[in-house]
Amino acid sequence: MFGPVVRLLLGASALALGVVHIARGNPTGWIAVGIAVLLAYGYFRYGTVWLAFQAYRRADIDGIERRLRQVLAPGMLRAQDRVYYEFLAGIVAHRNGDFAAAREHLIAAANGPLRTDNLRSTVQCHLAQVATDSGDAAAARLHVEAARRIPHSTALDRLITELEAKLAD
Numbered sequence: 001m002f003g004p005v006v007r008l009l010l011g012a013s014a015l016a017l018g019v020v021h022i023a024r025g026n027p028t029g030w031i032a033v034g035i036a037v038l039l040a041y042g043y044f045r046y047g048t049v050w051l052a053f054q055a056y057r058r059a060d061i062d063g064i065e066r067r068l069r070q071v072l073a074p075g076m077l078r079a080q081d082r083v084y085y086e087f088l089a090g091i092v093a094h095r096n097g098d099f100a101a102a103r104e105h106l107i108a109a110a111n112g113p114l115r116t117d118n119l120r121s122t123v124q125c126h127l128a129q130v131a132t133d134s135g136d137a138a139a140a141r142l143h144v145e146a147a148r149r150i151p152h153s154t155a156l157d158r159l160i161t162e163l164e165a166k167l168a169d
Contacts, residue, residue: 011039065092083112099134121152
């Protein structure tokens, strides 16, 4: 997936190429115009959720927030992309101290079609952290238990153990 600047350049180039070919009487220019339309459609339909998730993997919360702001119509995202949008929006809301919004976004993500069990467990860990930060230890324990039950990586297992230790204090 291309970033917004690359998409803009590719779309503008395809559109210009198509217009030039059409103006010269070459009907194959419509193919280039079609490519430009598809690039624009893809941008508005799918947004930059994938790029935001890549920022998450780099632990770049500012990058996540910047990319999510570029999603113009979250309601138009496919169900799977919408779930990732909700997950990432929850992380940004948590970082910004809006625990109610973070919980709402993360619950929406937990109830959606996430691609992997590890990510389902990760969402539960984030929900546990939000609950802990908002002072709801009972809810945090439930989320940690859910995260523990869902198959996950050893790296996530360490985080779950840390959350359990934090809740034991």
